[in-house]
Amino acid sequence: MPKKKMIEKMSYEEAFKELQSVVEKMESGELPLKDSLALFERGQALSGRCSELLEEALLRLRQLTRDESGELVEVDLELEDM
Amino acid sequence: MLRPAMETLANLFSSRPVWSVGDLTRYIRQVLESDYRLQDMWVTGEVSNVSRPSSGHLYFTLRDDNASLRCVMWRPRVAHQTHLPQDGEMLDVLGHISVYEAGGQYQLYAENLRPAGEGARFAEFLELKARLEAEGLFDPERKQPLPEWPKTIGVVTSPTGAALRDVVNVLRRRFPLVTLLLSPSKVQGDDAPAGIVNALETLNQDGRSDVLLLIRGGGSMEDLWTFNHEDVVRAIAHSIVPVVTGIGHETDVILADFAADVRAPTPSTAAEVATPDRVLLREDLAFQRSDLNQLFREHLYQLRQSLKMWSTRLKLASPLAHVANKQQRLDEFTSRARTAILHRMALSQAAITSLEKTLRAVGPNAVLARGYAVVTLAENGQLVRSITQVSSGDPLQIQVQDGTFNAETRDQLNE
Numbered sequence: 001m002p003k004k005k006m007i008e009k010m011s012y013e014e015a016f017k018e019l020q021s022v023v024e025k026m027e028s029g030e031l032p033l034k035d036s037l038a039l040f041e042r043g044q045a046l047s048g049r050c051s052e053l054l055e056e057a058l059l060r061l062r063q064l065t066r067d068e069s070g071e072l073v074e075v076d077l078e079l080e081d082m
Numbered sequence: 083m084l085r086p087a088m089e090t091l092a093n094l095f096s097s098r099p100v101w102s103v104g105d106l107t108r109y110i111r112q113v114l115e116s117d118y119r120l121q122d123m124w125v126t127g128e129v130s131n132v133s134r135p136s137s138g139h140l141y142f143t144l145r146d147d148n149a150s151l152r153c154v155m156w157r158p159r160v161a162h163q164t165h166l167p168q169d170g171e172m173l174d175v176l177g178h179i180s181v182y183e184a185g186g187q188y189q190l191y192a193e194n195l196r197p198a199g200e201g202a203r204f205a206e207f208l209e210l211k212a213r214l215e216a217e218g219l220f221d222p223e224r225k226q227p228l229p230e231w232p233k234t235i236g237v238v239t240s241p242t243g244a245a246l247r248d249v250v251n252v253l254r255r256r257f258p259l260v261t262l263l264l265s266p267s268k269v270q271g272d273d274a275p276a277g278i279v280n281a282l283e284t285l286n287q288d289g290r291s292d293v294l295l296l297i298r299g300g301g302s303m304e305d306l307w308t309f310n311h312e313d314v315v316r317a318i319a320h321s322i323v324p325v326v327t328g329i330g331h332e333t334d335v336i337l338a339d340f341a342a343d344v345r346a347p348t349p350s351t352a353a354e355v356a357t358p359d360r361v362l363l364r365e366d367l368a369f370q371r372s373d374l375n376q377l378f379r380e381h382l383y384q385l386r387q388s389l390k391m392w393s394t395r396l397k398l399a400s401p402l403a404h405v406a407n408k409q410q411r412l413d414e415f416t417s418r419a420r421t422a423i424l425h426r427m428a429l430s431q432a433a434i435t436s437l438e439k440t441l442r443a444v445g446p447n448a449v450l451a452r453g454y455a456v457v458t459l460a461e462n463g464q465l466v467r468s469i470t471q472v473s474s475g476d477p478l479q480i481q482v483q484d485g486t487f488n489a490e491t492r493d494q495l496n497e
Contacts, residue, residue, distance in 0.1 A: 026377040040378040057258035
């Protein structure tokens with residue numbers, strides 16, 4: 001198997017895509033028990049990661065502007081009264 | 083008093099008919115009203131003498147350098163106007179020409195008003211639209227699909243506008259997994275088009291955004307005219323990153339919308355169009371999870387079933403089973419052997435019995451019973467079959483049917 005990315009570092013998209021592929025793999029059957037168990041556990045972890053990201057996500061607000069020299073500068077976007 | 087000159091006297095007494103003022107005025111009115119060009123026309127000019135008495139009707143004068151025109155708008159039409167004319171304002175007025183007979187005045191009966199120049203601008207708009215359309219800027223094939231799951235959403239709008247807040251609120255509720263990257267720009271005024279073009283280019287250059295939102299809250303047609311600017315429309319069409327427009331307005335005459343990959347009616351809907359819904363994501367996730375559980379259970383069940391079957395087959399194939407099997411075959415053979423032996427023995431027994439019977443039948447007893455005797459030499463028990471075996475005085479044993487007795491040879495007689 002290829003080297004797996006740490007689940008805790010995955011984006012929602014990555015985790016969900018892999019979760020889908022895990023389910024598909026399990027659907028195909030024909031898996032060694034050890035692999036199937038490992039897949040199942042990974043699937044659960046991926047699903048957990050997705051839920052966590054969904055629940056805890058906070059919208060990040062950034063602003064992109066140019067400084068005097070015309071270089072792009074990125075700063076936190078502050079919104080009043082929000 | 084005037085005295086008519088001699089030559090005009092003839093005129094005074096000619097036979098021309100004489101009109102009453104009322105007839106003439108009515109006639110003039112009919113002439114004006116029968117010219118279709120005068121019955122539905124836009125007239126442009128500067129507004130003056132606006133008055134709106136308690137009747138609710140609206141009176142004003144339109145003028146330019148050379149002339150002036152009385153205008154009236156009846157109360158029901160006045161009620162339809164969002165904007166009432168002010169003195170000094172340049173306006174286009176739609177209406178028809180007729181005559182106010184009592185005042186002896188022709189005037190424009192106004193139906194509608196709009197800022198002067200809007201007509202020209204609209205014509206310009208149509209020309210630009212046709213030109214860009216011909217270039218293919220609005221072609222459906224140019225439209226890019228939006229990403230399913232954007233990670234970064236670039237936003238071009240004013241940093242202080244309500245549009246940005248609307249978008250932020252929608253994203254917080256709906257898809258907070260995203261990063262909003264604002265590229266600020268004015269969205270109205272003369273420098274707005276250049277600002278928007280610049281902001282779009284900045285986000286394209288930055289490259290992180292998966293989709294761009296070009297948004298602005300509602301406004302007058304004049305406010306929104308920025309989004310009909312050729313440069314803005316071209317910048318949208320040429321953006322590498324897909325663009326969603328959310329420009330609040332009701333009419334569908336914003337060229338930016340034609341050039342956008344997706345057009346949304348408001349800033350909030352633009353944010354919705356560009357993101358998946360967290361609630362739906364949750365459902366999808368729950369679905370995948372239950373699928374996963376179900377699949378795993380099924381897999382385990384299958385493994386168990388298969389295990390059961392193969393253990394049974396294993397048992398059947400084990401050496402123990404072979405031994406048992408051999409044992410059984412051995413037992414079987416043993417028992418068959420025993421049966422065979424017993425049978426053979428039984429047969430033998432039967433044969434013996436029958437032989438004994440035969441023997442008995444042919445044996446000496448039967449002969450003795452008929453009166454014959456068996457003679458043996460007493461000294462060695464030899465059967466005496468010939469006279470040569472005996473001499474005078476030899477002791478003999480004679481066996482008859484019911485016993486034996488001793489005797490002695492006396493005379494040897496030759497046959």
